[in-house]
Amino acid sequence: xxxxxxxxxxxxxxxxxxxxxxxxxxxxxxxxxxxxxxxxxxxxxxxxxxxxxxxxxxxxxxxxxxxxxxxxxxxxxxxxxxxxxxxxxxxxxxxxxxxxxxxxxxxxxxxxxxxxxxxxxxxxxxxxxxxxxxxxxxxxxxxxxxxxxxxxxxxxxxxxxxxxxxxxxxxxxxxxxxxxxxxxxxxxxxxxxxxxxxxxxxxxxxxxxxxxxxxxxxxxxxxxxxxxxxxxxxxxxxxxxxxxxxxxxxxxxxxxxxxxxxxxxxxxxxxxxxxxxxxxxxxxx
Numbered sequence: 001x002x003x004x005x006x007x008x009x010x011x012x013x014x015x016x017x018x019x020x021x022x023x024x025x026x027x028x029x030x031x032x033x034x035x036x037x038x039x040x041x042x043x044x045x046x047x048x049x050x051x052x053x054x055x056x057x058x059x060x061x062x063x064x065x066x067x068x069x070x071x072x073x074x075x076x077x078x079x080x081x082x083x084x085x086x087x088x089x090x091x092x093x094x095x096x097x098x099x100x101x102x103x104x105x106x107x108x109x110x111x112x113x114x115x116x117x118x119x120x121x122x123x124x125x126x127x128x129x130x131x132x133x134x135x136x137x138x139x140x141x142x143x144x145x146x147x148x149x150x151x152x153x154x155x156x157x158x159x160x161x162x163x164x165x166x167x168x169x170x171x172x173x174x175x176x177x178x179x180x181x182x183x184x185x186x187x188x189x190x191x192x193x194x195x196x197x198x199x200x201x202x203x204x205x206x207x208x209x210x211x212x213x214x215x216x217x218x219x220x221x222x223x224x225x226x227x228x229x230x231x232x233x234x235x236x237x238x239x240x241x242x243x244x245x246x247x248x249x250x251x252x253x254x255x256x257x258x259x260x261x262x263x264x265x266x267x268x269x270x271x272x273x274x275x276x277x278x279x280x281x282x283x284x285x
Contacts, residue, residue: 001124001125002035002123002124002125002126002127002128002129002130003128003129003130003281003282003284004124004129004130004131004132004157004158004159004160004284005023005129005130005131005132005159005160005161005162005277005280005281006131006132006133006134006153006154006157006159006160006161006162006190007019007020007023007131007132007133007134007161007162007164008134008138008150008151008154008161008162008163008164008191009134009136009137009163009164009165009166010137010163010164010165010166010175010176010178010179011136011137011165011166011169011175012135012136012137013166014164014165014166014169014197015164015166015197015198015225016133016134016135016164017058017061017062017133018230018232018264019162019164019195019197019225019268020036020038020062020131020132020133021036021058021061021062021065021261021264022065022264022265022267022268022269023131023268023277024036024062024063024065024066024131025065025066025261025262025264025265026265026268026269026274027066027128027129027131028065028066028067029265032127032128032129033068033126033127033128033129034066034068034127034128034129034130034131035063035066035068035071035074035123035126035127035129035130035131036059036062036063036066036074036130036131036132036133037059037073037074037075037119037120037123037130037131037132037133038056038058038059038074038075038132038133038134038135038149039075039076039077039116039120039132039148039149039153040076040077040078040079040116040135040148040149041056041058041059041075041077041078041079041135042078042079042080042081042088042135043056043057043058043078043079043080044080044081045057046078046080046091047060047070049070049071049072049094051094052094053071053072053093053094053095054072054078054091054094054095055070055071055072055074055075055078055094056075056078057233058133059074059075061232061233061257062074062131062133064254064257064261065257065261065264065265066131068127071123072093072094072095072119073093073119073120073122073123074119074123076092076093076112076115076116076118076119076120077090077091077092077112077115077116077148078090078091079091079100086101087099087100087101088100088101088105090108090112092112092115093115093119097112106146109146109148110146112148113148116148116153116156117156120156120157124157129281130157130159132153132154132157132159134149134150134153134154134161135149135150136150137150137179138150138151138161138179138183138187139178139179139182139183141182151183151187151190154187154190154285155186155190158284158285159190159284159285160190160191160192160280160281160283160284160285161190161191161192162191162192162193162194162195162222162277162280163176163179163180163191163193163194163195163219164194164195164197165179165194165195165196165197166197166198167196167197167198167199167206167224168197168198168199168200168227172196172209172213173209173212173213173216176194176213176216176217177216177217180217180219189285190285191219192219192220192280193219193220193221193222193276193277193280194213194217194219194220194221194222195221195222195223195224195225195272196209196210196213196221196223196224196225197225198225198226198227199224199225199226199227200226200227203224203226203271206224210224220273220276222272222273222276222277222280223268223271223272223273224271225267225268225271225272226267226271228263228264228267230260230264231260232257232260
């Protein structure tokens with residue numbers, strides 16, 4: 001059974017997807033069989049595999065970075081909102097499953113949890129390391145009761161968590177402190193370190209900030225990652241394929257991604273305390 005590590009964020013858009021991709025690449029470079037995993041993704045932009053299965057673009061890119069063939073096991077649930085936003089199509093294991101609305105999702109969610117865990121276990125049986133990506137914030141308190149993508153997934157996979165915030169947005173101290181403070185006593189032990197993302201300037205100048213963060217969160221800062229321009233397709237930047245009879249593979253030259261994967265991984269490796277990351281990975285929760 002694979003070891004697991006999870007990337008969660010203080011908010012949407014803090015860089016979870018790219019950090020997950022980077023860790024997939026780093027573990028691959030270090031000789032591990034690694035796979036990405038995101039239990040539930042909300043997106044209208046997907047990639048159709050050669051077998052006709054539908055996965056989110058982000059997990060497709062992460063699989064490429066990991067050097068493995070993408071599989072719906074890496075993204076067992078996709079929520080695809082309609083253009084009118086009145087209903088959402090749900091994709092399970094790469095295939096259409098049902099249509100949901102605000103009133104029936106909780107009922108359907110109970111049915112898909114076993115599918116999520118079956119997909120995760122299939123991946124874990126075939127790989128050494130699984131890098132799990134969360135979604136949004138883990139402290140959306142009105143949604144946490146039936147969570148299947150943040151702390152709910154961390155608990156099911158027994159995965160230690162790295163918590164990420166985007167310093168370029170401002171409010172990084174409040175973001176970390178507030179997120180950790182709102183976690184309950186069963187959730188906080190899963191968070192093992194924090195990562196400051198998209199720092200502009202010389203990271204050494206943030207040494208005082210690192211100490212403050214470690215004091216107020218009582219967690220080590222695993223790294224301060226410099227801001228970098230990234231030219232990869234974003235989850236919501238590709239044209240949607242409304243008809244599954246049309247292959248939605250984007251007309252992109254995949255080989256051009258390789259240099260970017262290497263550059264992203266190098267930037268993250270140089271910025272993170274990888275010895276700490278490996279200790280967290282090996283120790284678990």
